[in-house]
Amino acid sequence: MTQAESRVLCPALRNRIMSADEAAALIRKGDNIGMSGFTGAGYPKAIPGALARRIHQANSEGDRFKVGIWTGASTAPELDGALASVAGVEMRLPYQSDPVCRQRINAGEMEYIDIHLSHVAQFVWFGFLGHLDVAVVEVTGITEDGRLIPSTSIGNNKTWLDEADKIILEVNSAQDMNLLGMHDIYYGTQRPPHRKPIPLVAPGDRIGEPTFRVNPDKIVAIVETHAGDRNTQFSAPDENSRRIAGHILDFLQHEVKKGRLPKDLLPLQSGVGNIANAVLAGLEDGPFENLTAYTEVLQDGMLQLIKSGKLAFASATAVSLSTDALKEFRENLAFYRERILLRPQEISNHPEVIRRLGIIAMNGMIEADIYGNVNSTHVMGSQIMNGIGGSGDFARNAYLSMFMTPSTAKGGTISCIVPMVPHVDHTEHDVQVLVTEQGLADLRGLSPKQRAETIIERCAHPDFKPALRDYYRRALKGSPGQHTPHLLDEAFSWHLRALAGRGM
Amino acid sequence: MTQAESRVLCPALRNRIMSADEAAALIRKGDNIGMSGFTGAGYPKAIPGALARRIHQANSEGDRFKVGIWTGASTAPELDGALASVAGVEMRLPYQSDPVCRQRINAGEMEYIDIHLSHVAQFVWFGFLGHLDVAVVEVTGITEDGRLIPSTSIGNNKTWLDEADKIILEVNSAQDMNLLGMHDIYYGTQRPPHRKPIPLVAPGDRIGEPTFRVNPDKIVAIVETHAGDRNTQFSAPDENSRRIAGHILDFLQHEVKKGRLPKDLLPLQSGVGNIANAVLAGLEDGPFENLTAYTEVLQDGMLQLIKSGKLAFASATAVSLSTDALKEFRENLAFYRERILLRPQEISNHPEVIRRLGIIAMNGMIEADIYGNVNSTHVMGSQIMNGIGGSGDFARNAYLSMFMTPSTAKGGTISCIVPMVPHVDHTEHDVQVLVTEQGLADLRGLSPKQRAETIIERCAHPDFKPALRDYYRRALKGSPGQHTPHLLDEAFSWHLRALAGRGM
Numbered sequence A, B: 001m002t003q004a005e006s007r008v009l010c011p012a013l014r015n016r017i018m019s020a021d022e023a024a025a026l027i028r029k030g031d032n033i034g035m036s037g038f039t040g041a042g043y044p045k046a047i048p049g050a051l052a053r054r055i056h057q058a059n060s061e062g063d064r065f066k067v068g069i070w071t072g073a074s075t076a077p078e079l080d081g082a083l084a085s086v087a088g089v090e091m092r093l094p095y096q097s098d099p100v101c102r103q104r105i106n107a108g109e110m111e112y113i114d115i116h117l118s119h120v121a122q123f124v125w126f127g128f129l130g131h132l133d134v135a136v137v138e139v140t141g142i143t144e145d146g147r148l149i150p151s152t153s154i155g156n157n158k159t160w161l162d163e164a165d166k167i168i169l170e171v172n173s174a175q176d177m178n179l180l181g182m183h184d185i186y187y188g189t190q191r192p193p194h195r196k197p198i199p200l201v202a203p204g205d206r207i208g209e210p211t212f213r214v215n216p217d218k219i220v221a222i223v224e225t226h227a228g229d230r231n232t233q234f235s236a237p238d239e240n241s242r243r244i245a246g247h248i249l250d251f252l253q254h255e256v257k258k259g260r261l262p263k264d265l266l267p268l269q270s271g272v273g274n275i276a277n278a279v280l281a282g283l284e285d286g287p288f289e290n291l292t293a294y295t296e297v298l299q300d301g302m303l304q305l306i307k308s309g310k311l312a313f314a315s316a317t318a319v320s321l322s323t324d325a326l327k328e329f330r331e332n333l334a335f336y337r338e339r340i341l342l343r344p345q346e347i348s349n350h351p352e353v354i355r356r357l358g359i360i361a362m363n364g365m366i367e368a369d370i371y372g373n374v375n376s377t378h379v380m381g382s383q384i385m386n387g388i389g390g391s392g393d394f395a396r397n398a399y400l401s402m403f404m405t406p407s408t409a410k411g412g413t414i415s416c417i418v419p420m421v422p423h424v425d426h427t428e429h430d431v432q433v434l435v436t437e438q439g440l441a442d443l444r445g446l447s448p449k450q451r452a453e454t455i456i457e458r459c460a461h462p463d464f465k466p467a468l469r470d471y472y473r474r475a476l477k478g479s480p481g482q483h484t485p486h487l488l489d490e491a492f493s494w495h496l497r498a499l500a501g502r503g504m
């Protein structure tokens, strides 16, 4: 790249430009590395691969080389996949969704901590996770006065830049310079006892700065790249997703009619995936206008809602789009920049802000039990899928917390409503509404037994209803306590049958 | 009581004074009643009993009479005991600790919802729990201009007074008029989307008013009483409690030395009970000065710390003292009024404020599993003990969240560290430190497997360590996933043995 084309506009920093291999060589065995990246957006494209090659080399020479990898959330094969493939990760946090990574973790070859996303930055500030040695952060450009223009995600980048000893930047010229102005980096956070209220009262409030501050002395390397983000493709919503979306839309209309929701609703948070996208597609045709979103990731469905004018404003920490949606986004960046703000994840997921705004939270789950406890992370109680992510930040502090899943998995052989979940991520206290394609269970104001009856009747698949009713009825007789009746000797029999390959 | 002695100073309200029986007669079958009371402080003393008599009468005539009882938290035999004894409660929320109540719930004769205490008020404002018909609230007095002087707890009283159709007041002349000025009733709350930051940045900040506002037209009855609160007696800390306290104090000193806590710590939250009291007693002799507390209930231990000058300020929602401590408190009320504020529980337990202040949270538990998931509420997974109370508000949002218990229960036959808890109130994500008399497990930055090794070695009782190690080692081999290894066919075998009367 010639100097004229380069986006490293700060003269004093130009001498730190080098290759990815040279930059990766500055990382030491055992370092904890804070990398950018959130749901496949804004992750470093070149250094993780270079580091993986270095690790592979060292390992093949018998020199055990591992690092700690901290990110915003999930990344992409070039990062998690590359490093996990060479067994280069000692400890991974706070969220991942990579197949190779997952396989390593579940094989017991890699340590992983999934953490509430709103806890990560502050745990690092507090010194609870150990020392952060290096930051590896993708940016869109470096301004003449040395400030950093963020790329398609913010995640924990502010924290990595502030806390790491050394900083390595990837300046990605495939990211659009017109992103400048779409970010809001809040520099008002403090450690207790010096904390002040976060002055944010609506999703569109600007409380920070459009660029990252950085101490130039800490920048040890700059790598110039030109590579796109991982682009998630969405399938058209399937029948189950459409039915789940339908139940949610009916329910929201009912709540407006009852006066429990304003007619333009409240800010929406939506998990990732096909069901979430179907709900957003449903809103497209629904009666609600002037909607807002306060969420983690802006995906295709929300972009479409902004385009159509249904969604007036969206706050997130990442933009993660399909190839087509990305084209639309870039061609109309000036339009979207007026309607989207990206924030650090300690703000996008902040309990204070979520509670204040009164979010309608909609998240996916693996399974729920008859009392409404939700498992979002551990298949059969021991195998990690992705991680809790921000679902707990939203569920606990939402105005309304909904969890959704098809009523069965694995071709109908597994029920997603079970007697007892073998891993709890969200307790019954944080689950107001459960939705499957079968129906919606409104659990507000219900005791555990009333919840059980509602969940079984509304949400379970007809194939599994009789067995659930049977378990519950027998628990009503045989349980030592009748507050939350359970038969501990068979509470996991469904999972044990499934593990034995016999379905539930 | 003569008019000269009466504390109903507002002339327009004097004609509403009547007997408890007359007042109870204004309550209808099926009403939802919001009663005052938090941890045995400030509950109505006369009307619950009168209501219980009325219900008993109706029931004995074959007329099924039940009501819904909503409170701040636990009350006393005169309220929960009296109403539960006559089977008068259809639905109880959000927290109780009464033996008769508990027995009814666990026998399946009474519905109960335990709710995060910070959720209760807003769920009522939002209309999520149904209609509130009557408020029955104890106050210390009624001022000439018709404002209400709160008594020894605030709890949800502001919400009950605001939301109920009818208000019945108990004016208790056994409460000290000098309490006036110790309360801070915040009237700035709103429903979303109109919420603003709560302007509280230190435990001693005053953000509200010393008395309750009330619409006089809603007051249908005033009953004059003269009766003390339930007075909890504390036994001197036993050996286990002292050892738990010792581990916590060592840990706090270590954290100060490492720079992870300021030398005057951060605001303390402490659950109720003997262990909590032992920790506070330990602070009395410890090196920390100028402490503060931001907690739910102020008990003997904290009063002592204030008296000795170690604790500069305490914010709570209730004062619940033993007879001796109450004497000390009343004799020096002017002194304590400068150092104590009582707030509505939506503020004492507010996630926004707890997170901002950076609380050190210390709560009791029934049991924890080897991965750090905590059961605070359900003995053997199905029998309710008390309820989650505010423990989740504090644990999730604390700077440091600790849970403590003796390592065994029931004469050493039951281990409080188990392979898997049969009910989860606090997930591993919200538990940074576990403490038993055996030791303290610092779980920060540890993956599930590392947590298991630490918890077993540090916290389990020697009688149960070998069996826990054995379970964990076999899970490391036989678990389908190695992220959080478990053997689902024996995860509850410990509880099943205990249920069979064979101990764990």
Ligand SMILES: CC(C)(COP(=O)(O)OP(=O)(O)OC[C@H]1O[C@@H](n2cnc3c(N)ncnc32)[C@H](O)[C@@H]1OP(=O)(O)O)[C@@H](O)C(=O)NCCC(=O)NCCS
Pocket (backbone or CB within 6 Å): A270, A271, A272, A273, A274, A275, A296, A363, A364, A365, A366, A367, A376, A377, A379, A380, A385, A386, A387, A388, A389, A390, A391, A394, A408, A409, A410, A414, A415, A416
């Ligand atoms: C729970 C979660 C994994 C569901 O994701 P999704 O894409 O809607 O789910 P899918 O239906 O595609 O299921 C994912 C996989 O789990 C499997 N699965 C789903 N339910 C299952 C169950 N009850 N038992 C066993 N496996 C199950 C599916 O078969 C699928 O497996 P496959 O990839 O081998 O086909 C996802 O929402 C998640 O990671 N949540 C936690 C974090 C979060 O909520 N983040 C967003 C907001 S902050």
Ligand SMILES: CC(C)(COP(=O)(O)OP(=O)(O)OC[C@H]1O[C@@H](n2cnc3c(N)ncnc32)[C@H](O)[C@@H]1OP(=O)(O)O)[C@@H](O)C(=O)NCCC(=O)NCCS
Pocket (backbone or CB within 6 Å): B270, B271, B272, B273, B274, B275, B296, B363, B364, B365, B366, B367, B376, B377, B379, B380, B385, B386, B387, B388, B389, B390, B391, B394, B408, B409, B410, B414, B415, B416
């Ligand atoms: C969990 C909790 C019940 C512990 O209370 P405590 O007074 O410290 O506990 P104790 O050791 O006295 O135990 C209470 C009872 O549970 C029993 N128990 C304790 N651990 C047990 C276990 N692992 N298995 C079975 N029973 C157990 C005890 O034997 C005792 O029973 P008993 O009354 O029949 O003797 C209490 O802290 C609580 O209710 N917590 C939830 C709410 C909360 O945290 N509120 C405060 C802050 S907001």
